Amino acid sequence: MTKTDNKGITVKKAENFSEWYSQVIQKAKLADIRVGVQGFLVHRPWGFRIMRRVYEYLEEEFEKTEHEPMLFPIAVKEESLMKEEEHAGFSPEVFWVTHAGTRKLEERFALRPTGETQIYPVYSKWFRSYNELPFKAYQSRHTVFRNEMTTRPFLRGREFAFFESHNVFSTHKECLAQIDEDMDILNKVVKDKCKIPFFYFQRPQWDKFKGADNTFTPDTLMPDGKRNQLASTHDLGQNFSKAYDIQITDKKEKQQYAWQTCFGPGIWRIMAAIIGIHGDDNGLILPFDMAPKQIVLIPIFFKEKAEQNKVSKLLNKTKNDLTKKGYRVIIDDSENSPGFKFNHWELFGVPLRIEIGPRELKDNKATIVRRTSRDKTVINIKDLDKSIEKEAKKLDEDITKNAEKYFSDNVRDSNDFKDLKKIMNKNRGFVRVPFCSVDFDGEDCADTLKAETNGGNVCGTLFPKAEKVGPKEKCIICGKKAHHKVYVAKSY
């Protein structure tokens, strides 16, 4: 361990979230954006390990639900990309490779902005018969590229971490079951593992993925009250299979277009939520299972060499014992002061700290501190295992409770436009309002809402069970009969 000059976060999260977020990313060594091409980010080891954990959780669920892994190239043919233009409209943001060395390429190619345009032309070669379906497949740990004008680590980048599944079915019914399965995966990974609460919305028709029949998204709230869309899953119907000619012979030996879904958990967006929602004024806070190091052992300063050695020996033994049990443990025996070390490892979000000094050693005691409450508990060293288990569990409960409290505290109801405007300016968060229509005929009201709330979006209705709207409720914008309860929020 090395003596460092890392300084803590200098702003309060509640007072200046934007600056707090930037400082945590830099000071907890999650990412580096100082060097290289603008808008492209270096994932540093501490941040990369957290992100990799998200990938591992997802991969585990995708394997359990019998998706096959695959990997498509980065290069997309102009012809394939343009076929999708009407659907996805990524082309204004697409990067073009035009040269190799000093030579101009005969055929320029695009860097994939997402998978559809390159995967579906290949799918059109892979399947011929209904009995080759369902085909469920995913790509993981790759990146995609869009020329975003403004970039922000883990929220928006010119290159960002991606995960996507592209499934092909014989019937539309299977698409609908897949949407449920995707939701289930998000519950398991994002809610249970990452401890991020969210609403699962069905997007209004005017805000769905172009080319999809329906789009579903889990949206959470960041500490500045803005919505963070964590993923999206799309019922593509037969739209893409028609555009890319994915046909199969059905049971009656008739040719038909396949039915498709695609699903993209936003790896970066989930990272941003973990950083932003769980962290506090001292830095990062991480669920126990997600932390690159779960326990830091810190010797307390003392003068006598013999005692130093005793403490050192005990720390090493403790580290070995805990490592064997599967914990990820680090000893900080650098020359820094204990106080410095406490701050340092809190900044990095290490869940548990165990302090051992000569006084504790004499009594066979140790002090254990969990990152969330930062309360010191003196324990018997022989009870260390049990204490770790208990504190880890409490830490995860603290994290979940805090996240859920912030989330539920920031869901408000309104049926008055003036009131809504006030909330959107002051508190932000989600506001549940009566709304005329989530079909295309509601778009005008949504536009008005957006314009007059300085960017508030209609996120959609809750899925799978949309909330009921009273028989006499009126659309908050046009005053006509309300058919839906929709949620409004400002977005990243």
Next chain:
Amino acid sequence: MTKTDNKGITVKKAENFSEWYSQVIQKAKLADIRVGVQGFLVHRPWGFRIMRRVYEYLEEEFEKTEHEPMLFPIAVKEESLMKEEEHAGFSPEVFWVTHAGTRKLEERFALRPTGETQIYPVYSKWFRSYNELPFKAYQSRHTVFRNEMTTRPFLRGREFAFFESHNVFSTHKECLAQIDEDMDILNKVVKDKCKIPFFYFQRPQWDKFKGADNTFTPDTLMPDGKRNQLASTHDLGQNFSKAYDIQITDKKEKQQYAWQTCFGPGIWRIMAAIIGIHGDDNGLILPFDMAPKQIVLIPIFFKEKAEQNKVSKLLNKTKNDLTKKGYRVIIDDSENSPGFKFNHWELFGVPLRIEIGPRELKDNKATIVRRTSRDKTVINIKDLDKSIEKEAKKLDEDITKNAEKYFSDNVRDSNDFKDLKKIMNKNRGFVRVPFCSVDFDGEDCADTLKAETNGGNVCGTLFPKAEKVGPKEKCIICGKKAHHKVYVAKSY
């Protein structure tokens, strides 16, 4: 399971390796090169799972040896790339991104041809003091880009699967220890797990990575007698730290340039070796632990419905039992004939096949067949576990033995140029010859050798223990005193 019209391999591996290799890749659904931009490959699920296994093995070893994972962007600044031009000289092959949408970028950027040019400018910001070192870090599961003129799946591509570590040390001694560690990792992964034999060479000075002090490579032989370089590890000395200004304060508070190594196991090259070396006329052969499916259960055709159900039930139970034990199992209950199924799963390299029919069922027997020998062994169903363990072990032994036999059968000695030329034209393989010098002054002889053997390369001397050369031996080319035993081979 579906009835397919997959046809087997139509050529003999020994007679037309090149065509055999292409057919295996296509027919065992390892990769698809039919659609998309030329020179870019789709990793299909079956192939991707095998490749991912190689990644997992490597990651496990890199974690054990305390390397940190990280991820750098795809984009490299022109300025950084050009700084390295003198060292690596990739620039003629580099792809350039010049446009986004219809707009020309203010600053074009390159797609990374390898990591050095983008990682080292960042390293120059990360380290200030010797006590921040050693820093050992790796990138995994990413791809790199070079505009190769001729491409071949898993051997040469415009985009190919990459793995690289970039380590920074305070002393040169640590670099040398790292070279040993890298070699150890290759032994564990490539030899022990993937069952690929290789020589570990120190490359001649004229053939090292530009900018490195020394380059070390494990080279194997493909079935056509050509050398396949599986990885390379480089002692970079202080050359790159000087070019990219990676300076640290040493113990005496003096500024000094850091010492570096980098290591790139060739994921694709290892895949090509697994496919090419282990496979036979019937298709793929895979080490037991690497196979996406390890065991295929095949019901033998029979007419009575009651018996069918009994067999089905037993197969399902067997699958569940084996899956619980951690095996990857598939039942092929498609409408195809047993013979078709045997061929199909042999083509895909599934290590063990278990056949159960009504006759066997009555006697509580099953037939087990391992992919290598294809001998049928009748076993008691109650001994299934033990039989699987035994057959899996035998399979791995068969694979290792076959690979090692081919390898050692194709290492020859020569001390006569005419003789060498004959071998290089007829047998290829490795030829061990006396050679004047592996320093730059030997390059002329190497050029002559290459020209007159139609492409034979001096691969280098064995590392870590170079073989002794007799006091009277003469260089096979110039006839001057030989100082080394070097190995000659034609290359991919």
